[in-house]
Every structure is written in C-alpha cells, then in structure tokens.
Amino acid sequence: MQPEVHPFFHADSNTWTYLVRDPSGTAAAVIDPVLDFDAKAARTSTQSAQRLLDLVRERGLDVQWIIETHAHADHLSSAQWLKAQWPGAKVAIGEGIREVQKAFAPMFNLESGFSADGSQFDRLFVDGDTFRVGALDARVFAVPGHTSDSCAYLIGDALFSGDSLFMPDGGTARCDFPGGDARTLFRSIQRLFAELPDDTRVFVCHDYGPGGREVACETTIGAQRRNNIHVGDGAGEDAYVALRTARDATLPMPALILPAVQTNIRAGALPPPEANGVRYLKIPLDRL
Numbered sequence: 001m002q003p004e005v006h007p008f009f010h011a012d013s014n015t016w017t018y019l020v021r022d023p024s025g026t027a028a029a030v031i032d033p034v035l036d037f038d039a040k041a042a043r044t045s046t047q048s049a050q051r052l053l054d055l056v057r058e059r060g061l062d063v064q065w066i067i068e069t070h071a072h073a074d075h076l077s078s079a080q081w082l083k084a085q086w087p088g089a090k091v092a093i094g095e096g097i098r099e100v101q102k103a104f105a106p107m108f109n110l111e112s113g114f115s116a117d118g119s120q121f122d123r124l125f126v127d128g129d130t131f132r133v134g135a136l137d138a139r140v141f142a143v144p145g146h147t148s149d150s151c152a153y154l155i156g157d158a159l160f161s162g163d164s165l166f167m168p169d170g171g172t173a174r175c176d177f178p179g180g181d182a183r184t185l186f187r188s189i190q191r192l193f194a195e196l197p198d199d200t201r202v203f204v205c206h207d208y209g210p211g212g213r214e215v216a217c218e219t220t221i222g223a224q225r226r227n228n229i230h231v232g233d234g235a236g237e238d239a240y241v242a243l244r245t246a247r248d249a250t251l252p253m254p255a256l257i258l259p260a261v262q263t264n265i266r267a268g269a270l271p272p273p274e275a276n277g278v279r280y281l282k283i284p285l286d287r288l
Contacts, residue, residue, distance in 0.1 A: 027134025145185020
C-alpha cells in the first residue's frame with residue numbers, strides 16, 4: 001500500500017520532517033520532527049512543529065508514532081512537545097541509541113537521574129521489527145554507519161532513509177561521529193539496495209541543494225543504486241571508505257551538535273529546570 005506523505009522542510013537545518021498517513025483511515029506517524037532553536041539567543045520555538053500540528057488537526061488524524069531515524073546532531077527534536085499534544089503517540093528510535101547515550105552522556109556530565117538505557121523513549125526498535133500505521137505495514141532496517149542508532153523505516157512502499165542516503169547528487173552522510181564507521185554505512189546501504197525493489201520511494205532526511213538546485217526530498221532505490229555519487233553505479237567498498245574518510249576530515253562540526261545531542265539523547269526532552277526555574281544546556285569545552 002502507498003502511504004500519503006506530507007513533507008515539511010526546515011530551512012535552518014536543511015531537515016525534512018514527514019507526516020505519513022494511512023490513506024484508508026486517519027492513522028499517521030511523524031518522522032524526524034524539529035524544534036526551532038536560535039543559538040545566538042538560546043531560545044527555542046515550536047513554530048515548525050506547530051505547522052505539522054495544524055495539518056494533523058485540519059485532517060483529523062490520529063498520530064500513533066513519533067519516530068526518529070537517529071539522534072540528530074544538527075537540530076533539536078520536538079518529539080516531546082508533540083507527544084504532549086498527542087498523548088497516545090509513542091516516541092521511537094533504534095536500539096543503538098544506548099551506544100550514543102553511553103558515548104555522549106559523560107561528555108555532558110548529565111544529571112544523576114539520566115540512564116543510558118534508552119528508557120527515555122517509548123520503544124526501541126531492533127533490526128527487522130515490524131509495526132503498523134493503521135492498515136500500513138512498516139518494517140525497521142538498522143542502517144548503522146552514520147551513527148550507531150541509525151534506522152531506516154519502510155512504511156508501505158516508502159523508505160525513510162534518515163541520513164544514510166541523501167538525494168543521489170548529494171551522496172551519503174558523514175561517518176566521523178562517535179559510533180560512526182564508513183565501511184559499516186556502505187554495507188548498510190548495500191543491504192537496502194539488495195532487499196528493496198527499484199520502485200521503492202525513498203524520502204531523505206536532509207537536502208542541501210547541490211549545485212544550487214531547489215531542495216528535494218523524494219527519489220527511488222533504483223535512482224540511488226544507479227546514480228548516487230558515493231555508492232551508485234557499482235561503487236566499491238574500499239573506494240567508498242577512502243572517499244568518505246577524506247571528505248569527513250574536511251567537515252566542521254555541525255553548528256548545533258552540542259545543544260542537539262544532549263536534547264536528542266533524552267528523546268527530545270529539554271534538560272530539567274534548576275532551582276531558579278531555568279533550563280540550561282551545557283557546552284563542554286575542548287571535547288570535540
């Protein structure tokens with residue numbers, strides 16, 4: 001069955017969020033929602049999430065899942081704010097989040113009540129898990145490499161690839177974060193190529209408009225297999241690892257990695273308020 005997919009673009013982080021609907025009913029899922037964050041003023045906003053909420057209310061949808069493809073390093077998640085609007089929705093991510101939490105929790109010296117066990121999420125998916133969005137069948141593909149918790153989600157005929165695959169002219173995501181590995185990512189992508197038919201729709205998490213073209217979000221497995229500039233047209237594993245490693249060495253850290261990661265490993269929950277009622281994000285010095 002083909003789900004109805006509504007994309008929302010967050011220009012500040014070049015992120016695509018998706019509202020995925022069962023066309024035969026009102027059941028829906030949200031993938032990779034964004035919380036606006038002005039780093040200069042350290043001010044959060046739900047403006048982007050509100051656009052999503054408005055469409056859900058306008059269509060009378062029942063959001064059952066709020067799904068993260070991984071703990072993002074370039075934007076904060078609005079999962080908890082949205083869950084408060086839809087108390088029945090479950091916030092889910094891949095089980096590899098435990099490894100991400102173990103890697104980053106010491107960096108931020110998180111409060112004593114923080115547990116690196118994934119319990120902040122309502123469900124931790126494992127590779128091969130299945131779930132449903134109304135009448136739509138959905139399957140989980142663990143696709144580690146960009147991060148250890150990266151997952152792609154096949155809902156009906158639509159694959160939500162997270163950062164593992166960009167649009168074909170954008171290639172693939174970096175692999176130099178803790179838990180990342182270029183060889184692992186190559187193999188994760190080859191598995192998608194091997195197991196999914198060419199006409200599978202692919203919806204990417206980011207697009208940067210290479211060459212100045214307009215941003216886009218949808219392609220196919222066939223187009224990726226043929227034309228992806230990093231892994232398409234029979235690209236070899238060793239060549240990919242060399243290319244990815246060399247490119248990653250030139251990339252700066254994402255501008256929001258420090259506020260984003262410490263929020264996203266909490267399933268999108270901001271740090272608890274301190275005695276004065278103010279929430280504080282931590283900026284560890286000389287750690288990245």
